[in-house]
Amino acid sequence: DQQVKQNSPSLSVQEGRISILNCDYTNSMFDYFLWYKKYPAEGPTFLISISSIKDKNEDGRFTVFLNKSAKHLSLHIVPSQPGDSAVYFCAASLYTGKLIFGQGTTLQVKP
Amino acid sequence: DAGVTQSPTHLIKTRGQQVTLRCSPKSGHDTVSWYQQALGQGPQFIFQYYEEEERQRGNFPDRFSGHQFPNYSSELNVNALLLGDSALYLCASSRGTVSYEQYFGPGTRLTVT
Structure with a gap:
């Protein structure tokens, strides 16, 4: 039972444009949602999070939007930079510190 | 400030053998969680340790x-290795058991032949 899904395995955008990564979840009890970025040969790095009681959180070029009615969240990166090329994981927490991850989306930002 | 460290980096084992992976948490962190990441998948929660006890467990067999x-460092042991255990094993540390802010190590790549 995949509670967190990232349906797009890959995304390619031009440098300077917006990157939008999507994530869907099934469990309405999740209390926190997070985005992690992963480069090859490194562990996932925390990027940004959002509490289930909010609908938007912004940190520099990164903004996460949460639509609870649709059980959907998205990560917007504006403007996209070549250094943003990585695998992005969406994750959800169930009040327990246990993170449930999606399958990941590989973002390629072309110069 | 040292982050999460894991050893070894890579490991090759034969089916049926046993393996031990090690993790040192980030300074100031007292909780360690282990995740398994199969190729092309997201990390899957194995278990969490706090105060030297297993606090939560994911859907993994007792072989794990x-x-x-x-000193808060942790080991992951896998017995009777199967080919399907080949994966990247990630350790994450945090302050407390309910913290969602987890810091990951670089992982140990285990290959079972």
Whole structure:
């Protein structure tokens, strides 16, 4: 039972444009949602999070939007930079510190 | 400030053998969680250790066991290795058991032949 899904395995955008990564979840009890970025040969790095009681959180070029009615969240990166090329994981927490991850989306930002 | 460290980096084992992976948490962190990441998948939660006890467990068989030491470092043991155990094993540390802010190590790549 995949509670967190990232349906797009890959995304390619031009440098300077917006990157939008999507994530869907099934469990309405999740209390926190997070985005992690992963480069090859490194562990996932925390990027940004959002509490289930909010609908938007912004940190520099990164903004996460949460639509609870649709059980959907998205990560917007504006403007996209070549250094943003990585695998992005969406994750959800169930009040327990246990993170449930999606399958990941590989973002390629072309110069 | 040292982050999460894991050893070894890579490991090759034969089916049926046993393996031990090690993790040192980030300074100031007392909780260690272990995740398994199969190729092309997201990390899957194995278990979490706090105060030297297993606090939570994911959907993994008893072949997977762990330990936490008084200095908060941790070991993951896998017995009777199967080909399907080949994966990247990630350790994450945090302050407390309910913290969602987890810091990951670089992982140990285990290959079972």
